[in-house]
Amino acid sequence: MDVRLTRPAPAGTEAAGLDADAIVLVDFDSARRFADKFPAVYESGEATGEFLSFTLLHNAPGFAAKRVLLAGAGKREKFDAAALRKLAGAAVRHLKGKGVRSLAFALDDGINGAEHVEAVARGVILAAWEPDRLKSRKEEKSAVASVTIAVGGNQDSTLEAALEHGRVIAEAANVARDIAVEPPNLLTPTTMAEAARKVAEANGLAFDLLDESRMRQLGMGALLGVAQGSVEPPALMVISYKPAQAASGAAHLGLVGKGVTFDTGGISIKPAEGMEKMKYDMAGGAAVIGAMQAIAKLKPSIPVTGFIPAVENMPGGKAQRPGDIVTSLSGKTIEILNTDAEGRLILADAIAYAKQLGCTHLVDAATLTGAIVVALGYVSTGVFTNDEQLTERFLHASKDAGEKMWRMPLDDDYMEQLKTVYADIQNIGGRWGGACTAAMFLKEFAGETPWVHLDIAGTAWLDDPKPWMAKGPTGIPVASFVNLALNWK
Ligand code: BES
Ligand code: ZN
Ligand code: ZN
Secondary structure (H helix, E strand, O other): OEEEEEOOOOOOOHHHHOOOOEEEEEEOOOOOOOOOOOHHHHHOOOOOOOOOOEEEEEOOOOOOOOEEEEEEOOOHHHOOHHHHHHHHHHHHHHOOOOOOOEEEEEOOOOOOOHHHHHHHHHHHHHHHOOOOOOOOOOOOOOOOOEEEEEOOOOOOOOHHHHHHHHHHHHHHHHHHHHHHHOOOOOOOHHHHHHHHHHHHHHOOOEEEEEOHHHHHHHOOHHHHHHHOOOOOOOEEEEEEEOOOOOOOOOOOEEEEEOEEEEEOOOOOOOOOOOHHHHHHOOHHHHHHHHHHHHHHHHOOOOOEEEEEEEEEEOOOOOOOOOOOEEEOOOOOEEEOOOOOOOHHHHHHHHHHHHHHOOOOEEEEEEOOOHHHHHHHOOOOEEEEEOOHHHHHHHHHHHHHHOOOEEEOOOOHHHHHHHOOOOOOEEOOOOOOOHHHHHHHHHHHHHOOOOEEEEEOOOOOEEOOOEOOEOOEEOOOOHHHHHHHHHOOO
16 A cells, blocks of 8 residues: 655645545544535534544535545544544545545644654555455455545654654554464464565565474473474574664563464364464464564664564374473473463573573563453453563553553462472463463563563454454554664663
């Protein structure tokens, strides 16, 4: 999707003059901002300004555009950049199949700042994405292909950068979605690594791929234990960004993403119903790949390395058993009590490896537990940590990104549930507080390194479409990752 900016003068007359297949005019709840131009649609009660309500008018007198889309923005006081992102996306999706190829957004006073331009750019690019790569006949033939954002009289020179930022982040999220949506027969650890290599090479990033034999040499017994039940070999992708002048001894951010290309549960097998959804169990890894693309383009001042451990969790004849004890890269021994708690095992080794490679701060994203979905639903990502300062930074970055996060507890008390006499730690913590005990397990491997864990099981996938986004992968938390790196001081 092509997105550009225009600042036609004089201010106030630009909307009428914009030439496009359709122009979006933003109205607020009960504000009746365009009632003088279109009295009938207001008098009939059709145009209300209610959030995400749309009225499409053809051949509106006085407008160069072929159609006018009145877009309801809801209550003025509740309307922010995140709402505008949704509104812009919903407008694009509302116009699908209606023959609108070029679209203009008229942003006037109060909603024409840098954050608004960024929101529209991001919203329309995210909205254009469809999960239909493998459909022979695409359902919607016409879709918006180009968007012009008109910012009234605002001559601010930061607007171009804001548009670029929004574009880069949305395109990166779409890269993550492209990978996450792939079916598990086509996206194996090997093909996921090929996708990561492509992204790295296209963006000038260093790429390393650890195969099974290197993992064995290093002693990644936790990761290898999960992988051994599948005929698909595991892969550990390492994607590195280095700033032009990195201060030595400074921070080095590590992003770690769970890459289980399919999670059957292994010998502790999952029920058949809904198992197909477990193809998204690599959404955290996909988000790291996407984030690295945006980081390469936006060039933060700190080095960032992405780690994506990828496996297929299968119950093959060589699969690990409940009762097995494995030795992880950190040296800690782990008693496997449930082979379906596999994400934490591969992350344990990836986190230890990230520390070995010199990462000073770590953030991981993982579709780790069903328990986080019980706790937070599909609305917020669960945030766990061993470090207040990094968490504050991260929550700030995610707020800027418009990705909802909710802090969860992680007291040492949760460790009681992970104790076993047979090994240093066991891989499940019993029925209660499952998201917390999973995080506690990871904390043992993060050790003293400042670390934030994101449980994205509820937020990485939409079972039903939103007006502004297709069903399927959401691309969360790509934008938060990128902002964290960019805002680093
Ligand atoms: N990939 C799942 C977590 C998951 C479950 C994500 C449901 C999305 C929806 C993870 O590997 C898993 O199976 N976790 C188990 C842990 C349990 C065995 C302690 C779970 O959540 O049930
Ligand atoms: Zn599992
Ligand atoms: Zn899993």
